[in-house]
Structures are given as structure tokens and as C-alpha cells.
Amino acid sequence: MSLSTVYLGLGSNIDRERHLQAGLDALAGILSDMRCSAAFESDPVGIKSGRFINLVVTGQTSLPLLELDRRLKLIEADNGRYAPQRKGLPLDIDVLMYRDWHGSFDGLVLPRAEILKNAFVLWPLSLLAPDLQHPLAGKSMAQLWQEADIEQVLAPVPFQWRGQQLTPP
Numbered sequence: 001m002s003l004s005t006v007y008l009g010l011g012s013n014i015d016r017e018r019h020l021q022a023g024l025d026a027l028a029g030i031l032s033d034m035r036c037s038a039a040f041e042s043d044p045v046g047i048k049s050g051r052f053i054n055l056v057v058t059g060q061t062s063l064p065l066l067e068l069d070r071r072l073k074l075i076e077a078d079n080g081r082y083a084p085q086r087k088g089l090p091l092d093i094d095v096l097m098y099r100d101w102h103g104s105f106d107g108l109v110l111p112r113a114e115i116l117k118n119a120f121v122l123w124p125l126s127l128l129a130p131d132l133q134h135p136l137a138g139k140s141m142a143q144l145w146q147e148a149d150i151e152q153v154l155a156p157v158p159f160q161w162r163g164q165q166l167t168p169p
Helices: 016-028 067-079 119-128 141-147
Strands: 006-013 032-036 039-040 053-061 091-096 103-105 109-110 153-156
Touching: 006 016, 006 119, 016 032, 016 053, 016 067, 039 119, 053 119, 067 091, 067 109, 091 109, 103 153, 119 141, 119 153
Parallel strands: none
Antiparallel strands: 006 053, 006 091, 032 053, 039 053, 039 153, 103 109
16 A cells, blocks of 8 residues: 655643653554654643643555544544543644645545644644645745744744654753
């Protein structure tokens, strides 16, 4: 089976480092050639909760899009995403891009609109894949970030995974 390039957005605002590290560990089991962006702290968007840590991951997968999305939901569930008593968002993993596909795929819309709306998605994506072309905007992620007019406070934060410092000091 052929491999597809995927970009995923990860975020957590409950026991943030532990949940993000657990998410990355699980993703390493379904993605090859996995690379991670720096991590960023931001205020929540759309929900009332504590501050988030977000990052973007890319890798190769042999999974079809909808099976990948199903597996991401299982990883989220394993980290308490759907627990009835939770008080925030332990782990959120979103498919940002899958290949250069665009459109609606059984309710999953690609590329994810948050790429162009949220600094905590676009900035790490532009650092991880500056030359990646947005399939609808027709510009690179670096160009989109440079031109972005997004009023969100965002700051790089120290974050390690498997002994590797993802965010430089």
C-alpha cells in the first residue's frame, strides 16, 4: 500500500506535557518518518478553559483517511478526551491535511479551516513545513504565516519528547 503524507494538530490543556507525550508515543506507532514542530502555549479558542500547549506533527501513513481519523479518536479516548467528568481537553488531535486532498470526506473537511484561522496551528505548521502549499489558498505555509492577521497571543514553550527538545531554548 502506498504512503500518504499527513499533518496533524495536537493540543492539550490538562496535564499538558503528559497527554501530549502520550499522544506522540501513540502516533509513532501509526506514522513513519514522524517529525514534530516546536510547542506553543496559547489561550483557549472557542472554549472556557486553561491555557493550551499545541504543536503540529507530520509523517507518512499507510492508513486511509477515515481509518486514520478513527485511530486518532481512539488515541484521544485513551487519554480521557471523552470522559464524562473531564474539566478541559486532555488531548485533541486533528487531521489538518492529508496528501493535498480538499473537500469533505464523510464529514471530515480538508484542509482543516483552523490552519488559516488559528496562530497555534499556522505558526507551528509554517515552521515544520514552510514550503508546503495550502491546496486552496495556493500559498506556502510560510507565506500564509507572514501574511496572517491573527490576533492570538502565542509563545513558544519548552517541550521534550523521547529526550529530544522540540522547542529550542
